[in-house]
Amino acid sequence: MTFLKQLMLATATTALLAASPVIASAADLMAIITPSHDNPFFKSEAEGAKARAEALGYETIVLVHDDDANKQNELVDTAIARGAKAIVLDNAGSDASVAAVQKAKDAKIPSFLIDREINATGIAVSQIVSNNYQGATLGAEFFVEQMGEKGTYVELVGREADINAGIRSKGYHDVIDQYPELKMVSRQSANWSQTEAFAKMQSILQANPDIKGVISGNDTMAMGAWAALKAANRTDVILVGFDGSNDVRDSILEGGIKGTVLQPAYRQAEIAVEQADKFIKTGSTGEEEKQLMDCVLITADNAKNLETFALKE
Structure with missing residues (x-):
């Protein structure tokens, strides 16, 4: 190959590489x-x-x-x-x-x-x-509706150091506190933990055996609370979570937990x-x-479309 042809080939190759989209190398x-x-x-x-x-x-x-x-x-x-x-x-x-x-x-x-x-x-x-505040207000509005705007209830709060725990709690109360016949009898942190929520719910039930509802800062705590409620034969309690997990989806479809709020x-x-x-x-x-990113309310109406924190069209 002549020097001129080699030069032309090298120039063409350089131009082709320059025109190609940049992709990450294996070392990235x-x-x-x-x-x-x-x-x-x-x-x-x-x-x-x-x-x-x-x-x-x-x-x-x-x-x-x-x-x-x-x-x-x-x-x-x-x-x-x-x-x-x-x-x-x-x-x-x-x-x-x-x-x-x-x-x-x-x-x-x-x-x-x-x-x-x-x-x-x-x-x-x-x-x-x-958008934790927007999602919390959605969940709270559904909770109020399910509660019939009256009755005693419990709030399970997430980890105090997590800003989302406070934002969700504020969203809940900005809605629920507008209804004077809804009375919160206990508000406890279960640190986003299912095990801790189970234990806290057991203690709360002993002190407040006639509660009508539970609103939870996430689905993991909601599942722990629901396990405690089932163990106490209190599946009549209204329970709403937050996250959009498959576990809570399944509970909703089985007629257990009433709803959750999907964050994608x-x-x-x-x-x-x-x-x-x-x-x-x-x-x-x-x-x-x-x-x-806005959240979406999940109830028995759309739970079947929920899969791994995503809502199918």
């Missing part, structure tokens, strides 16, 4: 960090993020912080040491996680938060969360990965940092 790593996968909501997040990242050509590392801010800090160190191009994070506390996200930013690794906000802006690239965990995680990919390639997501 995305770190996905969530709370424990014992909770199907967080497992769904991790699976959604991992599947989308790998479809976009990234290697992934999936890590669990168990709602422990110190462990989360160590996992961020791991992501930095591994040279991750981005971190998708469902954090371990709105205040306690600020330093970890800042550390990643200082290491030039962008963070994309899902599900839970942090109490700072300008550190994470994106904070993509469910799987899609939320996919969006975070897509924005991370765009940021890596262009330096911008094209979106505001804080982004809200």
